[in-house]
Amino acid sequence: MSAAMHPDYLETLLLYYEEEIEGEAYFAELAGAFDDQAHRDKLTLLARVERHAAEAVTPLIARHGLTPRDTAALVASGQAEARATAADWPALLAEMTESYPGYLRDFRALEAMGPPADRARLSFLSAHEVAALAFLAREATDPDQSAAPLRDYIATAPDTLVG
Numbered sequence: 536m537s538a539a540m541h542p543d544y545l546e547t548l549l550l551y552y553e554e555e556i557e558g559e560a561y562f563a564e565l566a567g568a569f570d571d572q573a574h575r576d577k578l579t580l581l582a583r584v585e586r587h588a589a590e591a592v593t594p595l596i597a598r599h600g601l602t603p604r605d606t607a608a609l610v611a612s613g614q615a616e617a618r619a620t621a622a623d624w625p626a627l628l629a630e631m632t633e634s635y636p637g638y639l640r641d642f643r644a645l646e647a648m649g650p651p652a653d654r655a656r657l658s659f660l661s662a663h664e665v666a667a668l669a670f671l672a673r674e675a676t677d678p679d680q681s682a683a684p685l686r687d688y689i690a691t692a693p694d695t696l697v698g
């Protein structure tokens with residue numbers, strides 16, 4: 536293990552990776568619960584953002600020889616969480632606005648725990664939460680354009696970012 540790696544790094548990286556897989560399933564399932572097509576589309580984009588974030592750190596999972604929990608179990612967990620969530624758009628946005636700044640702090644902390652070779656991809660993982668927060672901020676003022684930060688994130692490849 537590199538001296539530059541925090542002792543909790545690998546466990547935390549694996550947990551956050553698994554949470555993105557669950558998150559993709561959560562948003563995909565939740566999209567089906569909403570009647571408004573614009574809301575469904577935004578939740579589907581959030582699911583794609585979660586997948587893109589997970590794919591960005593997949594090489595790190597492989598490099599460190601980590602074994603995620605079974606994908607089917609992660610998907611089932613995300614879907615169950617979605618089914619326990621009310622299809623109430625303002626309530627969902629309020630909950631996300633409340634919790635996402637803390638998630639971003641957690642992702643930034645993970646960046647600081649990782650070895651230098653991992654930092655570009657960890658930064659890209661953090662950037663998905665920045666994109667989600669930008670979506671939430673725009674949703675309050677300009678909902679027709681709020682999906683732009685999500686589309687921009689999905690359109691960016693991790694290797695083009697400098698960590």
Ligand SMILES: [Fe+2]
Pocket residue numbers: 554555558585588663
């Ligand atoms: Fe996420």
